[in-house]
Amino acid sequence: MFGSKKKKKKKVKNPKDVGTVISAGTKIQGEIKVEESIRIDGEIEGKLKAEGDIFIGKQGKLRADVEGDDIMIAGEIEGDVTAAGKLEIVSTGKLIGDISISNLIIHDGAIFKGNSTSKMAESKEKETSNKESSKNNTNKKKRTKSA
Numbered sequence: 392m393f394g395s396k397k398k399k400k401k402k403v404k405n406p407k408d409v410g411t412v413i414s415a416g417t418k419i420q421g422e423i424k425v426e427e428s429i430r431i432d433g434e435i436e437g438k439l440k441a442e443g444d445i446f447i448g449k450q451g452k453l454r455a456d457v458e459g460d461d462i463m464i465a466g467e468i469e470g471d472v473t474a475a476g477k478l479e480i481v482s483t484g485k486l487i488g489d490i491s492i493s494n495l496i497i498h499d500g501a502i503f504k505g506n507s508t509s510k511m512a513e514s515k516e517k518e519t520s521n522k523e524s525s526k527n528n529t530n531k532k533k534r535t536k537s538a
Contacts, residue, residue, distance in 0.1 A: 410443070415450045429459075431466070444476075449483050456488075464501075471505075 410427030417433035428443030445459040451466030461476040464484035482500035
């Protein structure tokens with residue numbers, strides 16, 4: 392009656408949107424935790440944990456352990472990296488450290504030096520060890536009954 396009945400759309404927070412940017416020339420020491428995606432073109436020394444994606448620009452240099460969803464490296468990381476999704480190292484990227492990933496993409500020219508662990512392999516190892524553990528327990532019960 393008194394105007395349009397258009398409803399305002401709520402802006403839904405998308406964890407994939409970059410909410411934090413560490414620009415070139417910025418140096419941070421310590422632990423950084425963000426509830427969104429982050430882009431780093433500066434320098435970080437310490438630890439970085441993001442609940443979203445992590446983008447390391449060409450100028451980005453990290454001497455830190457890094458944990459996030461999808462991680463793309465165009466700069467440098469010296470430290471351990473844990474990616475819940477995929478880890479991608481582009482041609483200008485350099486990673487020295489151990490990684491724990493679900494999916495790994497390394498472009499021509501990229502540098503990776505370290506050990507890698509697949510989260511799929513970890514979950515299969517847990518399943519196997521759980522099966523072996525319950526199998527051993529069953530065998531022990533059988534031995535006890537027959538004795």
